[in-house]
Structures are given as structure tokens and as C-alpha cells.
Amino acid sequence: MKTRALATGIAVALSLTAAGCAKDDTSTTTESGATLINGGTLTICTHLPYEPFEFTEGGEVVGFDPDVLKIAADAEGWDTEVVDIGWETIVSGEALNTGQCDVSAGAMTITDEREAVMDFSDPYFEATQALMTKAGSGITSLDDLAGMSVAVQDGTTGADYVRENAPDDTKIVSFEDSALMQQAVKTGKTDAGVNDNGLLNYFVSENPDVEVVNEFKTGESYGFSVKKDSNDDLLTIINDAIASDEYDAVYEEWFGTAPSE
Structure with missing residues (x-):
């Protein structure tokens, strides 16, 4: 286990956003077909802290979840930004529906209730x-x-x-x-x-x-979520990151062992 960011670093900004406040629609569709609220940046909603999955260190958000999503962002040449908001705003799907982020993360268990209001990635942690x-x-x-x-x-x-x-x-x-x-x-x-x-x-x-x-x-099982019925291409990019060798390396960095098969 570790208490610092990966040696390669992860430059994610911590933003405080009032729950329930919808943003003006500035979303764009990328070349890969994914929709982002801020073109060129994968915006991630989470609720801090939840070590070792996401927490603040040295003014930046670090942890297993942002590192996994950074694999997806890097594959597309995107930056990443993390928005810290209330947990209920995340699990209700409101954060996604009001355009506060592209993907929700937070060691979030996939449940039938949550799947009714969000689309989930493949499981990435048991x-x-x-x-x-x-x-x-x-x-x-x-x-x-x-x-x-x-x-x-x-x-x-x-x-x-x-x-x-x-x-x-x-x-x-x-x-x-x-x-x-x-x-x-x-x-x-x-x-x-x-x-x-x-x-x-x-x-x-x-x-x-x-x-x-x-x-x-x-x-x-934990999953990352995107807005219901609207961002399948982003889910594909995230699922590819979960299935990658880079995911295995990030898992071992944070938990000290390789993920079980």
C-alpha cells in the first residue's frame, strides 16, 4: 500500500461544487464518440475522502479510482479533473444528470437501484x-x-x-x-x-x-458510472482501461498485490 501519488503523477484539480447546481451545457462529442462536459477533459465526480480510493494529498486528489480513470483519459489524450460533491448527489445520478461531471467514481457498489438511474462500467474491484x-x-x-x-x-x-x-x-x-x-x-x-x-x-x-x-x-463489485442511456462510447473507453495491463500495475501500486482473476 502507499500514501502518495504514483511516480508518474496524476494532475487532477480539486473543485468544490454545490450539489444540485446544473452547469450551462458546454458538452462536446469527441472523435471517439464520447461526450464530455468540457472538451478535452474527463471530469470526475467523487466524494472525499475515501482512502485509498480517493483522497487529497498535497492539494491534489490521488487514489486508486482517479488513477484508473487517468488510464482511460490518457488513451484519448484527455486531461482529468476531479469534482468533490455530496455522496447522495452521486448515487442518485443527479451529478451526471445536471452536467457536473462525465463519470462518477467513489468505490461505488453496483446495485439494481443505482443501475436504474446510471449506466455502469464493468466491475473493477471486488x-x-x-x-x-x-x-x-x-x-x-x-x-x-x-x-x-x-x-x-x-x-x-x-x-x-x-x-x-x-x-x-x-x-x-x-x-x-x-x-x-x-x-x-x-x-x-x-x-x-x-x-x-x-x-x-x-x-x-x-x-x-x-x-x-x-x-x-x-x-x-465497484463500478464507474455515466449518464443513463447517453454515453456508451465513454463506457467503452473506461472498460478498455479496466481490462488493460496498466490497470493491473495501478492495482498493485495501491494494494500491494496483483488483482485476482
Whole structure:
């Protein structure tokens, strides 16, 4: 794992955009047939931070997701720009529908509900839900959280999993972003936290006072999304990036191993 950008660098600008504010239509169709809201630049919506998938370092957005999308952009000779907006604006499809970006990213699980409002790329990361606690807590399962508290992140499949599977008397504390959710566990504000395994395993590697004590096989896959029924050529370019040797190299840079077949 790593905490810096790839040696080749990734020049993406961090922009703050008010959720729900549509932009004037300046979109163009590229030679490859893909539609971009700003010709020559692939504009990416995400919600920060979500290490190691996307986070800010040295004034730039870095992480696995922007690096994968940079493979797609480089193949077309495009620049990249990252826009940080609310997670609900992303998963509802509003960010794409209002022209705030060309593609949405954010370790986003492909679900039927989301596929109804967005078109997804091929899966690019297999994920499970993980349970994180303070080191040595003695908690090993959701059942152990009866009468205790657990942190989740708003609008995530992890939050849904906890609501469906935790004991009825578990106190579920919801946070707007992953950093707040993780800090709640680290500082003892909650007894445990549940979120995607890639996120929590990375956090544990940097914070030895917490540990992942269990993972739950939920059959989840992440995908990048584009506006519904309107940008198949961009999806093809992104899928080609996911299938490339460059993707394998980026995966190994961020996670320390080659992707499983």
C-alpha cells in the first residue's frame, strides 16, 4: 500500500461544487464518440475522502479510482479533473444528470437501484463489508454489538448491511463521510464501525490501535458510472482501461498485490 501519488503523477484539480447546481451545457462529442462536459477533459465526480480510493494529498486528489480513470483519459489524450460533491448527489445520478461531471467514481457498489438511474462500467474491484474495532476489544461479530454502538457512513451498502443484520438493540451512528466514521471508532465514540474492506484495511494499516475483526461476503463489485442511456462510447473507453495491463500495475501500486482473476 502507499500514501502518495504514483511516480508518474496524476494532475487532477480539486473543485468544490454545490450539489444540485446544473452547469450551462458546454458538452462536446469527441472523435471517439464520447461526450464530455468540457472538451478535452474527463471530469470526475467523487466524494472525499475515501482512502485509498480517493483522497487529497498535497492539494491534489490521488487514489486508486482517479488513477484508473487517468488510464482511460490518457488513451484519448484527455486531461482529468476531479469534482468533490455530496455522496447522495452521486448515487442518485443527479451529478451526471445536471452536467457536473462525465463519470462518477467513489468505490461505488453496483446495485439494481443505482443501475436504474446510471449506466455502469464493468466491475473493477471486488469488495466485502468489514467490521472494525479498537484493538483488543474482544468484539468479533455483529452479534457481539448487542447493546453497543456501531458507526456507518450515510448512503452506503455497509450501512444497509448493519441495519439488516445487527441486533435490534444496537445503536447505529451514521456519519456523512468515511473519515468521520473511522475516527468515531479510533477515538472510542462508537464501539465498532462497518464499511468496505478496502477502506478499513487501509485505515488499519496506518492506525495500529484499531483492527478489522471480521469480513462479510456480500458479493459486491465497484463500478464507474455515466449518464443513463447517453454515453456508451465513454463506457467503452473506461472498460478498455479496466481490462488493460496498466490497470493491473495501478492495482498493485495501491494494494500491494496483483488483482485476482
